[in-house]
Amino acid sequence: MGTVAALYRYPVKSTLGEGVPAVAVTADGFAGDRVFAVLDGTRAVGSAKHPRKWGALLRCRSRTDSSGRVRVVLPDGSALAAEDPDLDQRLSRLLGRQVFLSAAVPERSRLERAVPEYEGEVPDVVRATASVDATGESITSGTVAPGTFFDFGKVHLVTTASLARMREVYPAGDFDVRRFRPNLVVDTDDGPGFPEDAWPGSRLRVGEALFRVVVPTPRCAVPTLGHDELPPDPGIMRAVAREHRVPVFDLGRLSCLGVYLDVLEAGTVRLGDKITSQQTV
Template sequence: MGTVAALYRYPVKSMLGEAVIAVTVTENGLSGDRIYAVLDETGAVGSAKHPRKWGALLRCRSRFDDSGMVRVVLPDGTALPVEDPDLDVELSKLLGRQVSISAVVPEHSRLERAVPEYEGGVPETVRESAVVDSTGASITSGGVAPGTFFDFGQVHLVTTASLARMRTVYPAGDFDARRFRPNLVVDTDSGTGFPEDAWLGSRLRVGEALFRVVVPTPRCVIPTLGHDELPPDPGIMRAVAREHRIPVFDLGRLSCLGVYLDVLEAGTVRVGDVITLQEAA
C-alpha cells in the first residue's frame, strides 16, 4: 500500500527537527522525539500552537550530534547543547521572558493553543470557553499527554496522497510535509485523496514496528507558520478546513490532515520500508 518516504523527529517540542534515514521506535514513540520542551515560570509548555507567545521556537532547530547529545541551533547559527545553562539565557532573550529547557514533564503542565477564526479549527464547545490573554490572542488551555511532551498521539503520520489532494484544492499553497510536523511521511504510490481516513482502528506494519491507527489529526495554526525556508501562509489551514473536516471522537467535525498512531510493537523503521495494512481484529 505504500512505503516510508521520510522520517522526522523533533528532540525539542515546537522547534524544527531533523530528518533521519532510520530510527528506533520504542513503546513511547520514535526514539529521541519530543524528549525536551521549553517551559516558562507559569508552568506553560512551549508550543508554537500559541504563535504570539512561543512562535519564535520555530526559528530554532533541535538535533542530535555525533555523540548522541541534543543540540539547539539558535536563529543566529549558534549551537548549544541542551545541558548548557547559556541555552536558557539565549532562549529567554529570544522569547522575551524567563524560560528554561527541561526533560522533566511538570506535574501540572499547561499547553496553550490559539483559537483560529475559521470553523473546524477547534471544537465549538472549546471555542466558547476561550479567553484573551496578555498577548491579545484568543486561546484555550489543556494538558499534554500524561508523562510526555506529546499533544496526544505517540506518532504522527501523513500521506503523500493527502498532500497532493490539498495542492489541487489550493494550488498557491506549498503543502510541504514539514509544515505538518509528521514523524512518518508515507508515499501511497499514486492517486489523491485521504486514504488514511479508512485506516482508523487498523494496524500498520512499518519495517520492524507495528502501529495502531487511533484518530485523525486535528490541525492547529502551526502549518500556517514559517518553517525554515517555508514562508507563512494562512491559506494553508483555511484550505484544509474547507476540504477535510471530519468527525473526531465526540468533538464534532474538525479540520484534519494525517493520523495519530500508537505503538504496538517496537522496532527499527527505515526510509523505503514497505507498509502493510492489517485490518482491525
C-alpha cells in the same frame, strides 16, 4: 499501502526537527522525539500552537549529534547542547521572558492553543472556553499527554496523497510536508487523497514496528507559520478547513490532515520500508 518516504523527529518540542534515514521505535514513539520542551514559570509548555507567545521556537532547530546529545541551533546559527547553562538565557532573550529547557514534564502542565477565526480547527465546546491572554490572543488551555511532551498521539503520520490533494485545492499554497510536522511520511503512489481516513482502528506494519491507527489529526495554526525557508501562509489551514473536515471522537467535524498512531510493537523503521495493513484479532 505504500512505503516510508521520510522520517522526522523533533528533539525539542516546537522547534524545527531533523530528517533521519532510520529510527528506533519504542513504546513511547520515535526514539529522541520531543524529549525536551521549553517551559516558563506558569508551567506552560512551549508550543507554537500559541504563535504570539512561542512562535519564535520555530526559528530554532533541534538535532541529535553523533554522541546522542541533543543540540539546539539558534537563529544566529550557534549550536548549544541541551545541558549548556547558557541555553536558557539565550532562549529567554529570544522569547522575551524567562524560560528554561526541561526534560521533565511538570505536574499540572498547561498547553495553550490560539483560536483561529475560521471554523473547524477548534471544537465548538472548546471554543466556548476561550479567553484573551496578555498577548491579546484568544486561546484555549489543555494539557500534554500524561508523562510526555506530546499533544496527543505518540507518532504522527501524513500521506503524500493528502498533500497532493491539498495542492489541487489550493495551488497557491506550498504544502511542504514540513509544515505539518509528521514523524512518518507515507508515499501512497499517487492514490486518491486522504486514504488515511479509512485507517483508524487498523494496524500498520512499518518495517519492524507495528502501529495502531488511533484517530485523524486535527490541525492547528502551526502549518500556517514560517518554517525554515517556508514563508507564513494563513491560506494553508483555511484550505484544509474547507476541504477536509472529518469526525474526531465526540468533538464534531474538525479540520484534519494525517493520523495519530500508537505503538504496539517496537522495532526499527527505515526509509523505503513497505507499509502493510494487518488484520486485527
